[in-house]
Amino acid sequence: MNNSLVVVVLASGVLYGTPLLYAALGELLAERSGVLNLGVEGMMLVGAVMGFWAVQRLPGPSALVLAAGIGVAALAGAAMAAIHAFLVVTLRANQIVSGLALTIFAGAAGLSSYLGNDLKLTGSPARHQFQEVFPKSLQDLPVIGPMVFGQSLLVYASWVCVILVALYLTRTRTGLNVRAVGESPAAADAMGVNVAAYRYAHTLVGGAFAGVGGAAFSLSITPQWADGLTGGAGWIAIALVIFAFWRPTLCLLGAYFFGAFTALPFALQGHGVTVAPELFQTLPYVATIVALVLVSSRAARLRFGAPAALGLPYVREER
Amino acid sequence: MRIERRLQQPWWLAVVVPIASLVVAFVLSAVVLLLTGHPPIRSFHRLFDAAFIAHGALSETVVSATPLAFTGLAAAVAFRMNLFNIGGEGQLYGGAITGAIVALLMAGAPSPLVIAGMVAAGAVGGALLAAIPAVLRAFFSTNEIITSLMLNYVVGLVLEYLIFDSHSYLRDTSGFQASVFPQGKSLPSEATWSSWSVHSVALPLGFLLAIGVAVVVWVLYARTRFGFEVQVIADAPRAGRYAGMRTRRKILAVMCLSGAIAGIGGASQDGDFRHQLDPRGLRQANYGYTGIVVAALARYNPLAVVPVALLLGGLQNAGFALQGVDFPNGLVGVMQGLILFCVLGGELFVRYRVRFERGPRVTKSPAPEPTP
Structure with a gap:
């Protein structure tokens, strides 16, 4: 039963969807504050390489080393995001170009490759990696076993993060302020909210999430380091935020949907069905375009759409 | 420190700022190289030699x-x-x-x-x-x-x-090789x-x-009606619509x-x-x-x-x-990114001017702004 196609695809959808989920949650926080950061891919890669470095170099028990690895990955991601935040919030630069610059700076042919090479990280597997936490008996439960109990701590932590972010945005004062900053920075400013501080903070936290997402690759999915390890996951995460209408809970579903589409062609091959994986993998992107068109009407945009001030610099004197 | 919009952009800024940005980007790249133990001058020299000077x-x-x-x-x-x-x-x-x-x-x-x-x-x-x-x-x-x-x-x-x-x-x-290595x-x-x-x-x-x-x-954008309308729609979409564009x-x-x-x-x-x-x-x-x-x-x-x-x-x-x-991998991407960061940041100095003011701001009559 647990070898049936659906279960295998859903279980690996959770595995492959987890880095997307972390990155998308981070991007969601940044976008909700009005900062579009297209540098997710770069932040993920730097997070992946630095997290991997920490795990390779630090002594100590596995759990502590892995925790430190995640912490370093988050810091590295946040450091990358800080460049973007400085450029777009303080220097009022174009957010699109700055985000692309960040991807080029940090990405597969940039800083992440430079660091991986300089710290001599390529070629060796991770010394510690995230393992399944539940005993084998639970993992063998039909259907929910592999999906729910067959996962590593990173997956469970991501569920906690989804709940926390969802509660934060709807149930706390700061969370509501963030949404105000993203929708109408002028009004938020008039309320006494420090727009620049909010944007800095959420862009940085977003970068930290992206870094953790990258580390999910280098410490869990493919426990090693190689140039361009994330293979475009950062871009999918950006699409995912839109696909999820800027809602954390929908991000969770979307991430597993996208993850399942990555896993499906391989699982089908295992069952003797050959489909062209390339054509299959185009489906999530096409689905994102369709979803975006559906929410583009004026009425839907007010209800489900992007934060109104997304991508726009806020200058008090020029509002 | 205050940042205020320039009412006039001196013509030389559009030339000086990008060049200064490039210089800053190279300095920052040199810092990255130094921090990771590579001699910057030698790396740059090899980079420029391989890009522009060497044979072919x-x-x-x-x-x-x-x-x-x-x-x-x-x-x-x-x-x-x-x-x-x-x-x-x-x-x-x-x-x-x-x-x-x-x-x-x-x-x-x-x-x-x-x-x-x-x-x-x-x-x-x-x-x-x-x-x-x-x-x-x-x-x-x-x-x-x-x-x-x-x-x-x-x-x-x-x-x-x-x-x-x-x-x-x-x-x-056709052929055996093409079936093994698709191309x-x-x-x-x-x-x-x-x-x-x-x-x-x-x-x-x-x-x-x-x-x-x-x-x-360039001709299309600088010398035709089409280019003019594109510019208007970019800068003031509403004005464009009212004008019937x-x-x-x-x-x-x-x-x-x-x-x-x-x-x-x-x-x-x-x-x-x-x-x-x-x-x-x-x-x-x-x-x-x-x-x-x-x-x-x-x-x-x-x-x-x-x-x-x-x-x-x-x-x-x-x-x-x-x-x-033995050339640092990924240096090219780092430099391209840094150049772009610096040019993006430098843009601020074309559009705005930065004023440094010391102490508490006292009310004084504002200096007369040059009218454009």
Whole structure:
């Protein structure tokens, strides 16, 4: 039963969807504050390489080393995001170009490759990696076993993060302020909210999430380091935020949907069905375009759409 | 410290600030090199030698610069109107696909005809792809950033499908080797674009074409009514509408023009350099994304795109040439990113001026502002 196609695809959808989920949650926080950061891919890669470095170099028990690895990955991601935040919030630069610059700076042919090479990280597997936490008996439960109990701590932590972010945005004062900053920075400013501080903070936290997402690759999915390890996951995460209408809970579903589409062609091959994986993998992107068109009407945009001030610099004197 | 908008931009700022930004970017790159224990001067020296000075280096730099000039122009054309077409990558693939199909179909025809056919097909392929986000933006007000970005992946995957996972017309299916290592059919010799040598620097037809396109785009934007209307719609959409300008048509026209230019870049890849449809090569090169960097560095001025493409193409070419030797991997990307960060940051000093004030702000009569 647990070898049936659906279960295998859903279980690996959770595995492959987890880095997307972390990155998308981070991007969601940044976008909700009005900062579009297209540098997710770069932040993920730097997070992946630095997290991997920490795990390779630090002594100590596995759990502590892995925790430190995640912490370093988050810091590295946040450091990358800080460049973007400085450029777009303080220097009022174009957010699109700055985000692309960040991807080029940090990405597969940039800083992440430079660091991986300089710290001599390529070629060796991770010394510690995230393992399944539940005993084998639970993992063998039909259907929910592999999906729910067959996962590593990173997956469970991501569920906690989804709940926390969802509660934060709807149930706390700061969370509501963030949404105000993203929708109408002028009004938020008039309320006494420090727009620049909010944007800095959420862009940085977003970068930290992206870094953790990258580390999910280098410490869990493919426990090693190689140039361009994330293979475009950062871009999918950006699409995912839109696909999820800027809602954390929908991000969770979307991430597993996208993850399942990555896993499906391989699982089908295992069952003797050959489909062209390339054509299959185009489906999530096409689905994102369709979803975006559906929410583009004026009425839907007010209800489900992007934060109104997304991508726009806020200058008090020029509002 | 206060930042205030400049009422007048002195003409020299537009020259001094980008150059100063470049200098700062090189200083920052030197810091990165120093921190990681590489001698900066020696690394830079090797980089510039491999890019511009060594024997044959300049020809290779032109090869790297040609696609960047096309994608840079494509981005500049669209970004000028605040249409953020980041689908140059996919539109270039599209042009490469249609260009290769036409080259194979027209095998046997006279070479100039085949080349003209490839250019036209590339332009049409790129324009059709760009038309998708354009129509969605014009009629459904869907954000073109995301749709054009998503299409990059769709077209990239289709490109791989055509060569690696199907028995398409474009795939080479003859012989044993082709069945083990899938690759595109070799294009007929008539489809090889000509190239001229000037002072032992090879200038491929694609590069000259890019210069031609740059001039045409400059004239179009600076000297015609179309360009004027594009500028008005970009700066003041409402004013444009009140004046009766057809915003939707402009969106379609500008996006298709942008896509067509990127598509010609794809056809030039087939005809000038690769002589087959080469999915791996095209996808690894990231011409479309780097093109946006080129356009931003050129401040969306079409005439500046070509020299900037040569600069970034030189860096890229040097990165390839030095790969494998004890040269820091990824330095090229770091430098490209730093250059772009600095130019973006420097933009502030063109548009704004920074004033330093000491102590508590006392009320004093403001200095008379120069009236524009």
